[in-house]
Amino acid sequence: MNAQANFVYKKMRYNLITINNDYYILDKDNPKWLIYIPFLFWFFPHKAYKITNQDILNDVVKRSPKEKGSYVNILAIVIGLAIANLLRPIMNRFDVNISTPLSLLIIGITTLLILLLRSHISRRNKENLLHHIDGADVEDTRLIVRFRDLKFLVGYILYYIFILAFVIGMFYAYVSYGNTIILVFYMITLFLLTMGNLFTVWPGNIKVKFQTEN
Numbered sequence: 001m002n003a004q005a006n007f008v009y010k011k012m013r014y015n016l017i018t019i020n021n022d023y024y025i026l027d028k029d030n031p032k033w034l035i036y037i038p039f040l041f042w043f044f045p046h047k048a049y050k051i052t053n054q055d056i057l058n059d060v061v062k063r064s065p066k067e068k069g070s071y072v073n074i075l076a077i078v079i080g081l082a083i084a085n086l087l088r089p090i091m092n093r094f095d096v097n098i099s100t101p102l103s104l105l106i107i108g109i110t111t112l113l114i115l116l117l118r119s120h121i122s123r124r125n126k127e128n129l130l131h132h133i134d135g136a137d138v139e140d141t142r143l144i145v146r147f148r149d150l151k152f153l154v155g156y157i158l159y160y161i162f163i164l165a166f167v168i169g170m171f172y173a174y175v176s177y178g179n180t181i182i183l184v185f186y187m188i189t190l191f192l193l194t195m196g197n198l199f200t201v202w203p204g205n206i207k208v209k210f211q212t213e214n
Contacts, residue, residue, distance in 0.1 A: 013125035038197035146207035
């Protein structure tokens with residue numbers, strides 16, 4: 001069935017889904033394993049909260065026009081390229097002569113810290129949402145959200161593969177050279193990779209269906 005998706009204010013974990021004038025808050029981190037395989041998001045059901053209290057909707061929902069996002073993305077790309085060019089001359093100053101086992105240990109600890117940070121952000125989002133809907137008339141359900149169109153699906157998968165390849169490249173480069181700047185870029189891109197499932201639903205028209213009970 002047809003539905004309308006919007007952002008939820010300061011809670012990237014969630015989207016507001018409008019279906020036939022009924023409102024649902026979709027949890028994109030449920031099930032949790034989709035954080036690691038986000039391109040399967042559109043093929044599995046997700047927990048959603050049906051909200052009937054208009055005051056709660058006004059409090060938690062941020063209706064953002066899609067055009068703003070495109071300008072932010074362009075600005076982020078420009079800033080990223082500028083920073084990369086500025087850092088290039090000083091990259092060699094951050095080379096550290098360490099053994100391969102030690103560099104692997106550092107990468108392992110860094111990866112664990114990033115995953116813990118991702119989990120913390122997800123938990124905080126959930127706590128904030130539950131604080132808003134606590135005591136309200138909320139009905140739990142499960143929704144299967146379809147990708148907007150084939151172009152969106154292919155584009156998303158290609159972007160995800162690109163970031164994944166960049167993470168793997170930074171991993172190999174740090175183990176090979178021990179460069180601190182490379183480690184920083186590895187941390188940033190790995191964090192972006194773990195946030196991939198949060199970008200599977202974008203404001204606009206989407207297709208959804210309710211999970212049928214067996």
